[in-house]
Amino acid sequence: MLTGSVIIFYLLAALTLACGLLSVTTRHIFRAAIYLLFSLIGIAGIYFWLQYEFIAAVQIVVYAGGIAVLIIFSIFLTQQAGDKLAAQTNQRKIFALLAVFCGFALTMLQVYQHEFYLSAFPTGSVSIHAIGEQMLNVDQSGYALPFEVISMLLLAAMIGCIVIALRIKNQTEENPPAIGNSES
Amino acid sequence: MQPGLYHILFISAALFFIGVYGFFTRRNLITMLMSIELILNSVNLNFIAFNKYLWPEKMDGLFFTVFIIAIAAAEAAVAIAIIINLYRSHHSIDVEQAEELKN
Numbered sequence: 001m002l003t004g005s006v007i008i009f010y011l012l013a014a015l016t017l018a019c020g021l022l023s024v025t026t027r028h029i030f031r032a033a034i035y036l037l038f039s040l041i042g043i044a045g046i047y048f049w050l051q052y053e054f055i056a057a058v059q060i061v062v063y064a065g066g067i068a069v070l071i072i073f074s075i076f077l078t079q080q081a082g083d084k085l086a087a088q089t090n091q092r093k094i095f096a097l098l099a100v101f102c103g104f105a106l107t108m109l110q111v112y113q114h115e116f117y118l119s120a121f122p123t124g125s126v127s128i129h130a131i132g133e134q135m136l137n138v139d140q141s142g143y144a145l146p147f148e149v150i151s152m153l154l155l156a157a158m159i160g161c162i163v164i165a166l167r168i169k170n171q172t173e174e175n176p177p178a179i180g181n182s183e184s
Numbered sequence: 185m186q187p188g189l190y191h192i193l194f195i196s197a198a199l200f201f202i203g204v205y206g207f208f209t210r211r212n213l214i215t216m217l218m219s220i221e222l223i224l225n226s227v228n229l230n231f232i233a234f235n236k237y238l239w240p241e242k243m244d245g246l247f248f249t250v251f252i253i254a255i256a257a258a259e260a261a262v263a264i265a266i267i268i269n270l271y272r273s274h275h276s277i278d279v280e281q282a283e284e285l286k287n
Contacts, residue, residue, distance in 0.1 A: 009187045013195050020199050020222055024206030029215060036218045039199075043225050046192070050236050055249055059228075062253050067221060067260045074214055074264045078271045086278075088209050096208035104201040111193050118189065119240050126243060134243055135250075143247050150254045157258035161265040167272075 009049055016042030027084045029075055037068040051125040192233040199226035213267045213277040217260065224256045 016039050023035035040063040047056035138144045199222055206219030228249045235245025271277050 006187060009191070013191070016195060017198055017202070020202045023222070024202055024210070024215075024219055029212065032215055032218060036221065039222065040225065043199075043229060046195070046229065047232060050192075050232060052232055052236070052246065055228075055232060055246060058250060058253055062257050063221070063225070066257060070260060070264055071214060071218060074267060077268055078214065078277050085210075085212055085215070088211070093209055096205050099208065100201045100205045103204065104197060107197045107201075108194065111190065111197065116189060116238060118237055121240065126246065131243065131246065135247065146247075146251055150251055154254065154258050157262050161261050164262070164265040164269050 005049070009046075012042050012045040012049060015039075016046065027087065029079055029083075029085055030072070033068065033072050033075055036071070037064055040064050040068060053125055054128055054131055189233055189237040192229060196226040196229040196233065199223075199229070211279050213263075213270070213279060213282075216279070217263050217267070221256065221260065224252060228252055 019035045019039035019042060023032045023039055026032050026035065040059065044056045044059040044064065047053075047059055134141060135143045135147055203219045203222035203226065206222065207216055210216050210219060231245040231249045231252070235242070239245070267277055270282055274281060276282075
């Protein structure tokens, strides 16, 4: 049965995997960032295909819109245009490939041998209302505490970024700012 | 063939090991960060697939994914601040050159 939905799924999967593979193998760092962006968009497409629209929207906003742009900006700040990354030694590539293939084979073997108890009725999309209700619920099934903890973490990360990026005055090149002090 | 749980687990495992390969072979801090993002995304995909196909009446996988995305955003921001600071003081973001933490 080759319906439209199936074709779209395979196209999204191919986009995600091909762009991910190109992203870790290309020697142009800027192209690597762009391939990563398309891989993230492919994953967002898979979320749409699974009818988790909320997660797909979060994925596009945070990953494709936030992290990818952050990475591209940091490439602009740290690389000379047109520079290629140094080529890796063949020995390192071979050992990495070996480890990755063994790990992948083992994982897939485990996955295909395991009998999953699939639910009889995979439901459609989850409503935003239900998500918000459970996220801010304080009873047994609610996620209010992790929500608050994440908000504290984001605040700490923001302050940490500011402290790390702060340029301390009358500081010499031999004495770079202490990075480890920003966590407290 | 109708795509199901196993197809998505295959994609997520492949994406995870692509990220691991990038992490092993790359020596530039930004590209290593990009590999970590791929790994985190494969984990998210796993959570969503299990939530969809095994426990569709619950939403726990969805919340784990949301929290992982939030933590990944914070992690990327802090990592890039550190990378830019490292570039300022060493004029390189190659991990082979950044060996001062060893001492």
